Amino acid sequence: MFLRIDGWESNLRFSAAHFIPSHDKCSRLHGHDYAVSVTVYGDQEKEFLIDFLELKNIINRVIAQMDHRVLVPSRPGLLEYTMDDVSCTVSYGHKKMVFSKEDVFLLDAQSSSSEEMSSYIGQRIAESLRKYPKIRRLETCIEEGPGMGACAEISINHE
Numbered sequence: 001m002f003l004r005i006d007g008w009e010s011n012l013r014f015s016a017a018h019f020i021p022s023h024d025k026c027s028r029l030h031g032h033d034y035a036v037s038v039t040v041y042g043d044q045e046k047e048f049l050i051d052f053l054e055l056k057n058i059i060n061r062v063i064a065q066m067d068h069r070v071l072v073p074s075r076p077g078l079l080e081y082t083m084d085d086v087s088c089t090v091s092y093g094h095k096k097m098v099f100s101k102e103d104v105f106l107l108d109a110q111s112s113s114s115e116e117m118s119s120y121i122g123q124r125i126a127e128s129l130r131k132y133p134k135i136r137r138l139e140t141c142i143e144e145g146p147g148m149g150a151c152a153e154i155s156i157n158h159e
């Protein structure tokens with residue numbers, strides 16, 4: 001049994017600015033309207049696998065943190081950043097950008113590619129789904145526009 005929520009149809013969307021240091025065109029600061037679609041797999045008992053509204057709330061809590069912010073990957077590798085009380089300075093290649101700290105979301109990933117973002121968002125959702133014993137795994141897809149995105153599959157660890 002699986003249950004699916006479409007991010008465009010169900011308004012699970014957010015807007016954010018990002019840059020991909022290793023990519024020619026995408027290394028320039030630009031933005032997307034993102035949509036997050038989620039499929040959860042598990043064993044249905046009684047009526048529900050999970051209430052749609054509860055799942056939507058879980059997804060919204062994760063994506064609301066990124067909405068209308070600049071996504072700065074915080075894992076080392078492709079760029080460097082420093083934070084002080086008011087600003088975040090990002091540098092890669094010959095570029096240097098300074099953002100207001102409150103406008104930045106530090107993304108726990110090496111890149112803000114769709115692949116890495118689907119994995120990051122999926123992991124955050126998975127943490128909240130641990131208390132649902134019937135759910136075994138989920139698929140999280142993020143799209144940078146309708147029909148263009150990446151999906152991550154994550155098993156739920158119930159401990």
Ligand SMILES: [Zn+2]
Binds near residue numbers: 026031032
């Ligand atoms: Zn982009």
